[in-house]
Amino acid sequence: xxxxxxxxxxxxxxxxxxxxxxxxxxxxxxxxxxxxxxxxxxxxxxxxxxxxxxxxxxxxxxxxxxxxxxxxxxxxxxxxxxxxxxxxxxxxxxxxxxxxxxxxxxxxxxxxxxxxxxxxxxxxxxxxxxxxxxxxxxxxxxxxxxxxxxxxxxxxxxxxxxxxxxxxxxxxxxxxxxxxxxxxxxxxxxxxxxxxxxxxxxxxxxxxxxxxxxxxxxxxxxxxxxxxxxxxxxxxxxxxxxxxxxxxxxxxxxxxxxxxxxxxxxxxxxxxxxxxxxxxxxxxxxxxxxxxxxxxxxxxxxxxxxxxxxxxxxxxxxxxxxxxxxxxxxxxxxxxxxxxxxxxxxxxxxxxxxxxxxxxxxxxxxxxxxxxxxxxxxxxxxxxxxxxxxxxxxxxxxxxxxxxxxxxxxxxxxxxxxxxxxxxxxxxxxxxxxxxxxxxxxxxxxxxxxxxxxxxxxxxxxxxxxxxxxxx
Numbered sequence: 001x002x003x004x005x006x007x008x009x010x011x012x013x014x015x016x017x018x019x020x021x022x023x024x025x026x027x028x029x030x031x032x033x034x035x036x037x038x039x040x041x042x043x044x045x046x047x048x049x050x051x052x053x054x055x056x057x058x059x060x061x062x063x064x065x066x067x068x069x070x071x072x073x074x075x076x077x078x079x080x081x082x083x084x085x086x087x088x089x090x091x092x093x094x095x096x097x098x099x100x101x102x103x104x105x106x107x108x109x110x111x112x113x114x115x116x117x118x119x120x121x122x123x124x125x126x127x128x129x130x131x132x133x134x135x136x137x138x139x140x141x142x143x144x145x146x147x148x149x150x151x152x153x154x155x156x157x158x159x160x161x162x163x164x165x166x167x168x169x170x171x172x173x174x175x176x177x178x179x180x181x182x183x184x185x186x187x188x189x190x191x192x193x194x195x196x197x198x199x200x201x202x203x204x205x206x207x208x209x210x211x212x213x214x215x216x217x218x219x220x221x222x223x224x225x226x227x228x229x230x231x232x233x234x235x236x237x238x239x240x241x242x243x244x245x246x247x248x249x250x251x252x253x254x255x256x257x258x259x260x261x262x263x264x265x266x267x268x269x270x271x272x273x274x275x276x277x278x279x280x281x282x283x284x285x286x287x288x289x290x291x292x293x294x295x296x297x298x299x300x301x302x303x304x305x306x307x308x309x310x311x312x313x314x315x316x317x318x319x320x321x322x323x324x325x326x327x328x329x330x331x332x333x334x335x336x337x338x339x340x341x342x343x344x345x346x347x348x349x350x351x352x353x354x355x356x357x358x359x360x361x362x363x364x365x366x367x368x369x370x371x372x373x374x375x376x377x378x379x380x381x382x383x384x385x386x387x388x389x390x391x392x393x394x395x396x397x398x399x400x401x402x403x404x405x406x407x408x409x410x411x412x413x414x415x416x417x418x419x420x421x422x423x424x425x426x427x428x429x430x431x432x433x434x435x436x437x438x439x440x441x442x443x444x445x446x447x448x449x450x451x452x453x454x455x456x457x458x459x460x461x462x463x464x465x466x467x468x469x470x471x472x
Contacts, residue, residue, distance in 0.1 A: 020032070021055070021059060021063075028059075028062045028063060028066050032063075033063065033066045033067065035051070036048070036051060036052065036063060036067070036071075036075070037067065037068075037071055039051065040067075040071050040074045040075055040078065043078060045078050045079070048075065048078055048079060049079065049082055052075070052079065053079075053082055057084050057086040057087045057089070057090055058087075058090050060084055060087035060090070061087045061088075061089075061090025061091045062090070064087065064088075064090075064091050064095060064099070065091055065092065065095060069098060072095065072098070072099055073098070073099060073102050076099055076102075076103065081110075083111075085108075085111040085112065085114070085115055085119075085123065086115055086116075086119050088100070088122075088123055089119050089122045089123065093126055094298070094301075096123065096126060097126055097127075100123065100126075100127065105131055105134045105135050105138070106138060108123075108135050109134075109135045109136075109138035109139060110138075112124065112135065112139070112147075113139060113140070113143065116163055116165060116189070116190075117143075117146055117147060117150065117162075117163050117164040117165055117265075118150075118161060118162060118163040118164075118271060120147055121147060121150045121151060121160060121161075124136075124147065124151060125151060125155070125160065132151065136148055146164040147164075149164075149264065150162065150164060150265070153235050153236060154236060156238060156239045156240075157235065157236055157237060157238060157239060158233045158234065158235055158236070158237045158238075158239055158242040158256050158267055159235030159236060159256065159264070159265070160239070161239050161242070161267060161271050161274075161275060162235065162256040162264070162265030162266060162267050162271075163189065163265055163266050163267070163268060163271070164264070164265045165187075165188070165189040165266075166189065166192065166196060166255075166263070166265065166266040167182065167188055167189070167192055167194075167195045167196065168195070168196040168197070168198045168202075168263060169181065169195060169196075169197060169198075169222055170197070170198065170199070170200070170222075171197050171199070171205055171206075171221070171222055171223035171226065172221060172222070172223065173221070173222050174218060174219055174220060174221055174222070175213055175216045175217065175218050175219070175220045175221075175222065175225070176218030176219065178195065178213060178222060179213065179218070182195075192210075192253075192266075193209065193210055193252055193253060194207050194208070194209055194210070194252075194253050194266075195207065195208050195209075195210065195213065195222075196229070196255055196263055196266075197222055197223065197226045198262075198263050201262065202262040202263055203260070203261055203262050203263075204229060204232055204255055204257055204261055204262065204263045205223075205226070206223075206226035206227055206228050206229055207226060207227060207229045207255065208222060208225055208226040208227065212225050213225075229254075229255050231245055231249050231251060231254050232254065232255045232256070232257045232261070233245060233254050233255070233256050233257070233267055234256075234257060234258075234259070235256050235257065235258050235264055235265070236259075239275045239279075240275065240279045240364075242254070242267060242272065242275070243272045243275045243276050243279070244365075244366065246267075246269065246272045247276075251269070252268070252269050253266055253267065253268045253269065254266070254267050279364075282442075309443075309444075309447060312444075312447055313447055313450075316447060316448075316450070316451035316454075317454075319451060319455060320345075320451070320454040320455055320458060323455055323458045323459050323462070324341070324458055324462070326462075327462035327463075327465075327466055330462055330465055330466040330469060331462070333469055334408075334465065334469065336403045336405070336408060337461070337462065337465050340399055340408075340412055340461070341457075341458060341461060341462075343395065343412075344412065344415055344416060344419055344457040344458070344460075344461045345419075345453065345454045345457045345458060347391060347395075347416065347419070347420070348416075348419035348420060348422065348423045348453035348454070348456070348457045349423070349449075349450050349453045349454065351384065351387060351388075351419075351420050351423035351424065351427070351453070352422075352423035352424070352426050352427040352449040352450065352452065352453045353427070353446065353449065353450075354427065355380055355383075355384075355423065355424050355426075355427025355428050355449075356426075356427040356428070356430065356431060356445050356446060356449045358427075359376075359427060359428045359431045359432070359441070359445075360431050360441050360442050360445055362376075363431060363432075363435050363441055364442070368432075373432065376428065377425075377428055377429070380424045380425070380427070380428045381421065381424055381425065383424060384420045384421045384422075384423060384424025384425070385417070385420070385421055385424075387420055388416055388417040388418075388419070388420030388421055389417060391416055391420065392412075392413035392414070392416040392417045392420075393413065395409075395412055395413060395416055396409035396410060396412060396413030396416075397409060399412045399413075407468055408465075411461070411464045411465050411468050412461060414460070414464050415457065415460040415461035415464050418456065418457075418460040419453060419456050419457035419460055419461075422452055422453060422456040422457075423449070423452075423453045423456075426448070426449045426452040426453065427445075427449050430445050430448050430449050430452070431445045
């Protein structure tokens with residue numbers, strides 16, 4: 001997957017550099033990659049610092065992905081402390097691990113101290129437990145505790161994605177005290193738009209926006225202008241659920257609280273955008289039966305990701321083959337059936353995939369629920385019947401004309417209507433069934449939907465043909 005996207009300043013210099021390294025298609029220019037590769041080969045540290053030092057972390061990430069593995073490692077090694085480790089949150093996991101595994105833990109420990117906590121967790125969470133412990137042991141106590149707490153939360157939870165740097169003040173402080181605190185404290189986050197209000201036990205009481213602070217008089221107490229935080233996010237909440245909260249309530253940031261409603265971090269919109277993109281990519285890959293595969297994965301890893309569902313597909317293919325074998329005599333009697341069978345299965349499979357894709361997406365976005373499921377199922381049945389009638393008419397005319405057999409055209413038309421109806425029902429009911437029992441409908445819906453359309457399509461077509469031949 002593509003990694004974590006941070007915030008950036010849109011300066012003229014940055015835009016100029018961007019124009020130089022990217023082509024019109026948004027892909028990093030080959031001459032720039034070759035130039036950096038030559039500097040790496042010559043071990044020209046000054047040139048590398050000049051060319052790479054001013055790049056945004058996302059641009060460095062794109063450069064790392066464009067370089068060869070040995071060039072990536074050499075680039076990080078040559079830049080040393082000048083390498084921006086936040087760029088590692090912008091690359092595939094395989095590339096990130098390849099780079100980090102070739103660095104001493106002491107260097108990683110030094111680097112993560114300069115990162116925001118969410119970026120540091122993003123890098124550390126992929127490491128072995130032994131390496132994590134060694135790196136954390138070399139950090140200052142406060143930072144070590146913060147990172148350890150975030151790493152203790154479940155993977156892909158809000159606690160893993162949150163930033164532990166935030167601004168929090170007690171309710172009895174005045175606006176003047178709050179402003180002075182923000183001016184003088186050196187450990188505040190670089191960017192924030194909201195100040196949280198907590199009691200002595202760190203329990204979240206509310207929040208106040210910076211705009212409200214700037215508009216209020218210095219003598220006004222924070223508790224007088226704060227608002228209740230109605231959308232505090234539990235640290236254990238799945239990151240996709242947290243992203244949905246941001247989408248529904250148009251949030252820019254949200255407090256993250258533990259089981260005792262104590263403030264432990266803040267989730268910001270830039271992190272949520274990454275989550276939305278990551279979850280969308282995962283759903284797309286799972287619908288293709290390839291799991292969490294990435295372009296930088298090795299041949300062995302890619303094979304392991306794809307083989308399991310291919311084996312399941314093999315089993316369902318044998319089921320379809322067994323249906324065909326039941327009608328061997330019918331096929332021998334009319335060879336035209338063998339030529340037309342793939343058409344019935346193919347059209348049914350495509351129709352099922354259309355319905356399944358819409359259903360899986362609706363389930364992921366929570367647009368499909370128990371309140372509208374019946375209406376949507378009825379709609380899909382009617383769509384299946386209408387599309388089936390249209391395709392069946394065209395297919396029947398073509399088949400009848402092709403083989404000079406009107407009855408054969410009627411047989412395949414009838415089978416097409418049945419299969420399109422089965423495709424529509426399978427495309428919506430299978431994802432609903434899997435979701436009901438806690439399975440991920442994005443992973444296995446396509447295989448089972450295809451199985452149903454193949455089996456029903458062959459069974460209907462060959463049954464109708466056998467019945468017609470016996471009548472004849």
